[in-house]
Amino acid sequence: MNALAATNRNFKLASRLLGLDSKLEKSLLIPFREIKVECTIPKDDGSLVSYVGFRVQHDNARGPMKGGIRYHPEVEPDEVNALAQLMTWKTAVANIPYGGAKGGIGCNPAELSISELERLTRVFTQKIHDLIGTHVDVPAPDMGTGPQTMAWILDEYSKFHGYSPAVVTGKPIDLGGSLGRDAATGRGVLFATEALLNEYGKSVSGQSFVIQGFGNVGSWAAQLISEKGGKVVAVSDVTGAIKNSNGIDIPSLLKHSSEHKGVKGFRGADPIDPKSILVEDCDVLIPAALGGVINKENANEIKAKFIIEAANHPTDPDADEILKKKGVVILPDIYANSGGVTVSYFEWVQNIQGFMWDEEKVNNELKNYMTRGFKDVKDMCKTHECDLRMGAFTLAVNRVARATVLRGWEA
Ligand SMILES: NC(=O)C1=CN([C@@H]2O[C@H](COP(=O)(O)OP(=O)(O)OC[C@H]3O[C@@H](n4cnc5c(N)ncnc54)[C@H](O)[C@@H]3O)[C@@H](O)[C@H]2O)C=CC1
Ligand SMILES: O=C(O)CCC(=O)C(=O)O
16 A cells, blocks of 8 residues: 555544544645655766655644655655654654654666755755754654755755754754754654553563665664664664574674675675565564555464564555554564664754753653653553554544644634
């Protein structure tokens, strides 16, 4: 199922459980604004090339819109729409004062030089600068982007509006980035995993893990899980997949991956078919790369007892149904990967206050938010007798619906 159809379906199921009327439902579903821009840049050889950039601002009932910017060849309008909507629900689950947005450029960052990426980011910022802002819409990193991308956006935006560090989060520390933001999504995944396993009388130590994706989110999740005694038995990224049933030495893999730009060729594990990564034997599966990877083609083969959605929308609704019947417990993206946007919120607050927190405070606050989020989701599961995905969706949709009605926007 297409990402937007899948996200709309989950929203509608939650709306039905909450008994929302059709007018309110429509107002919550339709995006606030969809932006599409052409970004033409000179390549290093002097030739001109054009890319299409998107920013979808889904909802701002609870505060400025918030969400990452993705550079990936498969960026397309429906997926950006789905990701923007998911941000609205994610910020509401985390109970931080934001709405939701997402952006992206359809490009392959691996094929662009640093100076081409800088020109592309600056042109994209020039095209959208009057539609984003500290109290309007605050971008952050996502797949294929990182602190350097945020630094270029900050600099380009500041040429038009004066120095504005809080216009983006996930910045380099030297430009007002928050300590702990780099690790935050992975750390949030760890806290979410601990909260879920605790419900089943288990802990991270003693469980085996398979992780798809070894970028910002996957590599931090692997590192923090292995530090807690979890056994990471298989990992994949765009270069390939590796497996060691005795447990992969994650610090060595991190070193290998940064030197060789991927996990392929790591000597401490055997190469496996990347297609099999999601169906490898393990207790906990963590998809931390692309959307839609768990679908009706592979759901029946999945062996994990728990799935922690570190990626956005990794599970297709058809697969959700199959996995539910198999008794697999899924911790949904809008809660499980909310650690990143939560620490983005801390960064924004620090920038606005002109103050810097130490890393311990950031990590402790993140743990508080993740722990409270899990309890809030569980409470909704109890109220509506539903699974964790619907628990998270009803929690979020209810919070955004209340803000919408209070602001008089439902008509
Ligand atoms: N960066 C953040 O703070 C947050 C990211 N996310 C989500 O987490 C996921 C990963 O994002 P990041 O780690 O930031 O991106 P990233 O660009 O740092 O890393 C992406 C990883 O996925 C791998 N990958 C790409 N295609 C693949 C394929 N076909 N098979 C296996 N691996 C593949 C890449 O090789 C890389 O290891 C995305 O779904 C993103 O939306 C969610 C919340 C916050
Ligand atoms: O840190 C943020 O503002 C957003 C991160 C993001 O794009 C996501 O949670 O999917």
